[in-house]
Amino acid sequence: MNTIAVFLFVFGGAGFVIFLVMIIRRLASPRKFLELEKLIESGNTKAAIRYAKAVLARNERSPDAHWYLGECYLAEDRSDLAAVEYKYITNYGKYTNAATEKKVRSRLAHTYLKLEQLDESQKEFILLSKLDPGNYENYYNIAKLFEQRNYSDSALTNYKKVIAINPQHSDSHMRMGIIYLKKQQMNEAKKAFLTSLKHDPQNLACYFHLGRISKISGDVSSALGHFEKSQRDPDLRQRALLEIGNIYITKGDRTRAIAELERAIKLGTENVPVVLALRYLLAQCRETNKELILAVEQWEKIYAVSPKFKDVAEKLAVYSDLRTDDKLKDFLTASQTGFQNYCTELVQSMGLAIQDVFLRNQDVVEVFALESQSKWRNAKKSPSIVKVFRSIEPISYDDIRVLYDQMRKINAIRSIVISASKYSRAAVEFAQIRPIDLIDKEELTKMLKEI
Numbered sequence: 001m002n003t004i005a006v007f008l009f010v011f012g013g014a015g016f017v018i019f020l021v022m023i024i025r026r027l028a029s030p031r032k033f034l035e036l037e038k039l040i041e042s043g044n045t046k047a048a049i050r051y052a053k054a055v056l057a058r059n060e061r062s063p064d065a066h067w068y069l070g071e072c073y074l075a076e077d078r079s080d081l082a083a084v085e086y087k088y089i090t091n092y093g094k095y096t097n098a099a100t101e102k103k104v105r106s107r108l109a110h111t112y113l114k115l116e117q118l119d120e121s122q123k124e125f126i127l128l129s130k131l132d133p134g135n136y137e138n139y140y141n142i143a144k145l146f147e148q149r150n151y152s153d154s155a156l157t158n159y160k161k162v163i164a165i166n167p168q169h170s171d172s173h174m175r176m177g178i179i180y181l182k183k184q185q186m187n188e189a190k191k192a193f194l195t196s197l198k199h200d201p202q203n204l205a206c207y208f209h210l211g212r213i214s215k216i217s218g219d220v221s222s223a224l225g226h227f228e229k230s231q232r233d234p235d236l237r238q239r240a241l242l243e244i245g246n247i248y249i250t251k252g253d254r255t256r257a258i259a260e261l262e263r264a265i266k267l268g269t270e271n272v273p274v275v276l277a278l279r280y281l282l283a284q285c286r287e288t289n290k291e292l293i294l295a296v297e298q299w300e301k302i303y304a305v306s307p308k309f310k311d312v313a314e315k316l317a318v319y320s321d322l323r324t325d326d327k328l329k330d331f332l333t334a335s336q337t338g339f340q341n342y343c344t345e346l347v348q349s350m351g352l353a354i355q356d357v358f359l360r361n362q363d364v365v366e367v368f369a370l371e372s373q374s375k376w377r378n379a380k381k382s383p384s385i386v387k388v389f390r391s392i393e394p395i396s397y398d399d400i401r402v403l404y405d406q407m408r409k410i411n412a413i414r415s416i417v418i419s420a421s422k423y424s425r426a427a428v429e430f431a432q433i434r435p436i437d438l439i440d441k442e443e444l445t446k447m448l449k450e451i
Contacts, residue, residue, distance in 0.1 A: 033098060036068045045072040063089050067099035070107065083111045102131055109141070118145055136165040140172060152179045170200035177209060186213055204233035208240055220247055238264045238274045245281055254285045261285070276302055276309055283315075290333045290362075292322055318392040318421060318441075327448040332390055332420060336362050343367060343388045345451045346418060352384060363391040371414070382413040390420045395438075397426035404434060418444055 039048035052069040055062055070085030086108040095101045109124035122145040129138040143158035156179050162172040177192030190213055193206040211226030224247060227240040241264035248257035261282040269275045283298035296319050299312045307313060322329045331342050336359055343365040347354055352369035360366055367386040387403055389395060395417065407415050417423075417431075418439045431438050439447070 033064050033068065040068065040071055040075060043075075045075050048072045061092060061094070063092065063094050063096050063099045067096075067104065074107070074111065079111050079114045083108060083115065086111065102128065105131070113141075113145075118149060121145060134165065136162045136169060139165070140169070143172070143175065147175065147179065152182065155179060168199040170196045170203050173199065174203055174206055174209075177206070181209060181213065186217065189213060204230050205236060208233075208236050208243075211240070211243060215243065215247065220251065223247060238267050238271055238278065241267075242274060242278050242281070245278070249281065249285065254289060258282060258285050272305065276306055280310060280312070287315075290335075292319060292329065292333050295319075296322060315392065321445065325445060328420075328445050331444075331448055339363075339390060340365055342448075342451075343386075343418075346388065346447055347386050349447060349451050350386075350416070352386065355383070364389055368410075383410055385410075385412050385415045386418065387415070388418045392421045394421050395419050395423045395427050397424060397430055400427045400430050400436060404430075404436065407435075418447075420444060 036048055036051055039045070039051060049069060049072045052065050052072065055065040056069070059065070066085045066088050070082045070089075073079070073082035073085065086104050089095070089099055089104045090101075090108065095104065105124050105128050109121050109128060112118075112121035112124060122142060125138050125141045125145070128135070129142065132138065139158045139161040143155045143162065146152075146158060147155035156176060159172045159176045159179075162169050163176075166172075173192050173196035177189045177196065180186075180189035180192055190210065193210050193213075196203050197206045207226045208230035211223045211230060214220075214223035214226060224244060227243050227247075230240045231237045241260050245257045245261040245264065248254070248260060261278050264278050265275060265282070279298045279302050283295040283302075286292070286295035286298065296316065299315050299319075302309050302312045303316060319332075322332070331339070334342060339362070340357060340359050344354060344357055344367065347367045347369055352367075352371065354367055354369050356368040358366040358368075365388045367388070369384050369386060371382055371384060385403065385406060389399075400417065400423075403415055403417065406412070413435055415436045416439065417436065420441050422440055423431075423438055428438065430436075
């Protein structure tokens with residue numbers, strides 16, 4: 001009996017000691033993690049990481065240790081390592097007062113977002129929306145991710161959930177407006193943008209999109225007003241000026257367009273696609289104004305950044321002679337009167353007697369002339385049409401076909417086309433079997449040097 005009593009006493013005492021150690025550990029644990037919190041708050045993440053890893057060496061499943069280790073990695077901008085720690089907690093499924101499920105999943109969702117793991121981020125936000133259905137921010141993040149991945153209908157559904165909880169959420173109204181605008185639902189888009197501005201008058205992006213709606217509907221005056229207001233947002237200023245420049249080009253006011261486009265370019269090159277578009281429009285205006293050297297400068301700047309941007313390479317190739325060939329430059333940049341004079345000199349240099357000269361537009365002159373010497377004996381002098389193009393666009397089949405129809409109407413037996421560009425293959429094939437001579441840029445350059 002004495003042996004049994006001693007055994008029970010010893011066994012019971014050992015159990016009591018183990019129980020006491022567990023109680024002490026539980027009581028000491030909050031203090032331990034309090035120290036970790038202090039280290040993180042003071043910015044001493046290196047020491048905090050060592051501390052957290054020491055805790056995990058004794059208890060690798062400690063949710064709190066994993067949580068604080070994740071917080072350290074996040075503070076050090078090591079999001080990939082932070083995600084591993086947060087993910088461990090969600091996989092383990094044990095949460096604490098410090099590492100609650102909402103906190104852990106929220107951190108994980110935003111960390112995945114930072115790592116551009118959009119699918120994983122969205123899954124976490126969806127779980128959060130079920131854990132906390134009254135939190136509109138979760139639905140807002142879900143909506144943004146759907147929108148970012150081009151699931152506009154799903155994005156719209158979730159933006160509506162945001163507004164159902166928080167009707168004054170300006171950004172959700174604005175994002176809905178953008179989706180409606182893409183869907184060409186202009187009335188809904190306009191209503192959404194105006195509602196957004198009602199709740200937040202400083203949401204200046206709404207003015208930009210309202211400007212786009214007005215521009216599409218043809219209300220140019222309202223569009224200009226909206227784009228002007230949106231310029232108060234530094235991030236929108238260049239885009240707004242691009243739209244304003246575009247409007248003035250459409251209106252035919254190239255002087256004002258050039259001023260707005262140049263003002264936008266001076267703002268800097270942070271948004272490269274916008275600046276390329278600005279330079280391209282500016283070059284277009286300069287080209288139309290026959291300020292070709294200035295146009296080439298813009299194309300060269302575009303080419304240096306993006307060689308495949310639209311037709312910039314072709315433009316530079318066409319105007320490559322401008323810096324070395326003054327005659328060609330003068331021909332291409334001459335005023336309308338000067339261009340017409342060049343054309344008459346070219347026609348006379350070919351031995352033709354001019355009857356009439358017609359300036360069809362700033363880039364096309366048509367000359368009706370007579371052959372001064374016939375190729376056949378006793379033949380009457382026959383009318384010819386000489387058409388001169390100084391546009392850099394290739395001469396098309398339609399251009400030659402229209403000319404041939406003109407020839408038939410006035411019984412012209414010959415036509416000559418002079419171009420500062422080249423001819424399409426179809427145009428060449430059509431002219432080859434008809435009395436139409438084609439003179440391209442290379443031959444034109446030689447002719448200009450002789451007059």
